[in-house]
Amino acid sequence: MKKTILVFAGIASIFAMTTAFSNDTASTKTSSGYIKPTDTELKQKLTPLQYSVTQNEDTEQPFNNEYWDEKRDGIYVDVVSGEPLFSSTHKFKSGTGWPSFYKPLETSNVAEKTDYILIFPRTEVRSTNADSHLGHVFSDGPEPTGLRYCINSASLRFIPKDKLKNEGYDKYAALFEE
Numbered sequence: 001m002k003k004t005i006l007v008f009a010g011i012a013s014i015f016a017m018t019t020a021f022s023n024d025t026a027s028t029k030t031s032s033g034y035i036k037p038t039d040t041e042l043k044q045k046l047t048p049l050q051y052s053v054t055q056n057e058d059t060e061q062p063f064n065n066e067y068w069d070e071k072r073d074g075i076y077v078d079v080v081s082g083e084p085l086f087s088s089t090h091k092f093k094s095g096t097g098w099p100s101f102y103k104p105l106e107t108s109n110v111a112e113k114t115d116y117i118l119i120f121p122r123t124e125v126r127s128t129n130a131d132s133h134l135g136h137v138f139s140d141g142p143e144p145t146g147l148r149y150c151i152n153s154a155s156l157r158f159i160p161k162d163k164l165k166n167e168g169y170d171k172y173a174a175l176f177e178e
Contacts, residue, residue: 034081034129042080050079053154054132057117057124062097065153073176074160075105075169076151081130083109086151089175092142094150101149102141105172110149112137125149 043051052058062068067076076086076099087105094100104110108128115124125134134155141148159167161176 036130046079050154053152054080057133060152060154065098067099067153067156067158068097070099070158072160074158075164075172076156076158078127078130078132079155079157080132081127083127083129084169084172085109085127085134085156086149087172087175094148096150098135098150099153101151102145102147104149125151
């Protein structure tokens with residue numbers, strides 16, 4: 001009986017390891033119809049830092065990233081899928097060295113889950129369709145929400161207000177009308 005259990009446990013362990021370390025080569029379709037690129041396609045499309053942040057939950061350096069001090073009007077979309085995520089109208093200077101927002105532009109495009117990477121629980125922020133790691137949300141932000149979405153620039157693509165229409169995001173132009 002003990003041998004049978006040990007053999008079964010060994011086979012299960014090998015299966016789990018091969019599944020965990022296999023190179024995902026198939027595209028993944030989400031419930032919204034978005035088809036996530038394969039791992040190979042993502043490595044070709046993204047910079048090494050973008051890939052590391054969005055696919056491996058890495059964190060870029062503070063104060064040494066593309067959008068931490070971006071002041072132009074526009075929106076921020078997922079670098080993988082183009083999902084609209086945040087707006088400069090909700091951005092604030094947090095002093096952390098990463099772009100910070102007090103709320104998402106489209107709440108349906110932002111998912112939250114608890115992670116324990118630093119031992120204590122934190123709320124990770126991911127894009128809904130591409131499942132890209134974006135950053136974390138904390139409860140030390142400004143009013144009206146009291147939240148601080150601390151987001152990696154490497155997970156974002158910025159679209160300035162004057163390019164919204166050309167990029168297919170014209171519905172957000174009204175945010176920047178005076």
